[in-house]
Amino acid sequence: xxRRSCRRRPEVECRDCELFGICQVxxxxxxxDSLLESVVSxxxxxxxxxxxxTPGTPFRGIFAVKSGxxxxxxxxxxxxxxxxxxxxGELIGLETIESGGYIHTVEALDDSSICExxxxxxxxxxxxxxxxxxxxxxxxxRRMRHDQQLCALAxxxxxxxxxxxxxxxxxTRLNPDQRPAAEFRLPMxxxxxxxxxxxxxxxxxxxxxxxxxxxILHLRGRNAQIHDFKSLRALAGLDVLVEPAGIEPPAExx
Amino acid sequence: xxRRSCRRRPEVECRDCELFGICQVxxxxxxxDSLLESVVSxxxxxxxxxxxxTPGTPFRGIFAVKSGxxxxxxxxxxxxxxxxxxxxGELIGLETIESGGYIHTVEALDDSSICExxxxxxxxxxxxxxxxxxxxxxxxxRRMRHDQQLCALAxxxxxxxxxxxxxxxxxTRLNPDQRPAAEFRLPMxxxxxxxxxxxxxxxxxxxxxxxxxxxILHLRGRNAQIHDFKSLRALAGLDVLVEPAGIEPPAExx
DNA sequence: CGACGATTTGACTCTTCTCAATAAATGTGG
DNA sequence: CCACATTTATTGAGAAGAGTCAAATCGTCG
Numbered sequence: 282x283x284r285r286s287c288r289r290r291p292e293v294e295c296r297d298c299e300l301f302g303i304c305q306v307x308x309x310x311x312x313x314d315s316l317l318e319s320v321v322s323x324x325x326x327x328x329x330x331x332x333x334x335t336p337g338t339p340f341r342g343i344f345a346v347k348s349g350x351x352x353x354x355x356x357x358x359x360x361x362x363x364x365x366x367x368x369x370g371e372l373i374g375l376e377t378i379e380s381g382g383y384i385h386t387v388e389a390l391d392d393s394s395i396c397e398x399x400x401x402x403x404x405x406x407x408x409x410x411x412x413x414x415x416x417x418x419x420x421x422x423r424r425m426r427h428d429q430q431l432c433a434l435a436x437x438x439x440x441x442x443x444x445x446x447x448x449x450x451x452x453t454r455l456n457p458d459q460r461p462a463a464e465f466r467l468p469m470x471x472x473x474x475x476x477x478x479x480x481x482x483x484x485x486x487x488x489x490x491x492x493x494x495x496x497i498l499h500l501r502g503r504n505a506q507i508h509d510f511k512s513l514r515a516l517a518g519l520d521v522l523v524e525p526a527g528i529e530p531p532a533e534x535x
Numbered sequence: 536x537x538r539r540s541c542r543r544r545p546e547v548e549c550r551d552c553e554l555f556g557i558c559q560v561x562x563x564x565x566x567x568d569s570l571l572e573s574v575v576s577x578x579x580x581x582x583x584x585x586x587x588x589t590p591g592t593p594f595r596g597i598f599a600v601k602s603g604x605x606x607x608x609x610x611x612x613x614x615x616x617x618x619x620x621x622x623x624g625e626l627i628g629l630e631t632i633e634s635g636g637y638i639h640t641v642e643a644l645d646d647s648s649i650c651e652x653x654x655x656x657x658x659x660x661x662x663x664x665x666x667x668x669x670x671x672x673x674x675x676x677r678r679m680r681h682d683q684q685l686c687a688l689a690x691x692x693x694x695x696x697x698x699x700x701x702x703x704x705x706x707t708r709l710n711p712d713q714r715p716a717a718e719f720r721l722p723m724x725x726x727x728x729x730x731x732x733x734x735x736x737x738x739x740x741x742x743x744x745x746x747x748x749x750x751i752l753h754l755r756g757r758n759a760q761i762h763d764f765k766s767l768r769a770l771a772g773l774d775v776l777v778e779p780a781g782i783e784p785p786a787e788x789x
Numbered sequence: 790c791g792a793c794g795a796t797t798t799g800a801c802t803c804t805t806c807t808c809a810a811t812a813a814a815t816g817t818g819g
Numbered sequence: 820c821c822a823c824a825t826t827t828a829t830t831g832a833g834a835a836g837a838g839t840c841a842a843a844t845c846g847t848c849g
Contacts, residue, residue, distance in 0.1 A: 358774055
């Protein structure tokens, strides 16, 4: 295996993938491996810049990012904007199950690889279909909660909080153990971040310089280093006053 | 039937409710009505200001708004903010299926009523469980798509677009036929809107005055009238250039 | 090395927020 | 049903935040 300079292409382990519960139902790692193979297409490579789906692509199944990163482009009125990012272990296409066709574009930000779970082959699961659906419902529910939190942060009052929350989120999602990485590679352009957060690219740049000067984090090109997690969390509005353990909060709003 | 002045309390029809597909599986309107009754608690009244769930409430099932309106309050860091609204026909609690417990507060903005679908009684569906789950997956998928669109609009560059998109969304969601109503009652305070959109309450107020002066819409207290749908859609960034019918868009980003 | 795209920085403008003061609504009790 | 108290909404003025345009660096890749 060749690798260029320090660029590894980390691949998420199946047990850290949102598809895992679903793959397990299909017999992942058991004697029933052939069942899994017949439902999930594993590790399909996607080159940087390639489009996984475009508007009009019919829904055939959901994808799980195995390595790399993707961005979703959506048409908002006359303008095309970045509306989502997808990192290893995350599912793509959940919002399209019902409608039957994609309305946006999903594009690889890096050379990536994905697994695909074909919905047309689900009948092969036979009596395991109920368990499969259960797993899917749980994955969707988890995702909805996550999206809601992210969405709330993206609506935050000021740009500083939005960017801090975004970086914290990316640092966390790029790390298999779901804790923010101290060092990582930002797969998207400043322009993508600006677009996604609804800010000007110059604002992003200035904030990054400022964060760096304050010793919170440092971005050199695409290489990111977080120096002060506590401050970053605070900026992002993620810090919660530590409640005395064991004491239930009263039945008051949040 | 008595009604106070012009204030009806419109109740959504079952066929316009997101729970409908699910209720149908359980035999809504068929000879099997008793099955439905044993799974869905129908038309439970909730007084204005009452909390449907608070942080720590265990998940027992999902709710469907039958009449009235609700808001979701979430703790974002130190601050409690409005993160969602729920109108007749919409489901509440989908993001909590997986985690087992609510982390936010859902509060009635008006006297309202809801149906509850208890998850502990699902086994009574027997062999229909597969169809039930199918319906639930579709409802969740639909909701994810909707939330994504809303979220993208809420991140819009300027306050004018955000507010226009919000009002258009509310006008649509308050109307059973899913087209924006020309006249409706805004169930939430300006403060709720400001909080939800991440804007100052004064900004909301000024924009509303401006919209009114431009003849787009008029808000007197809580009574809203939309005069110019086209302009409102344009402001909200919802206008799409009409593509020549029958011609597929090229495989380009959106 | 050199060219091109990406990012940063500066100067200036426009938008949105904050604080303060009114003005409407809404609710309450007589 | 009216007067008063309270909450909610609007308006104004000045300050801070974020956007725009233009120019200068930085980085990457052939």
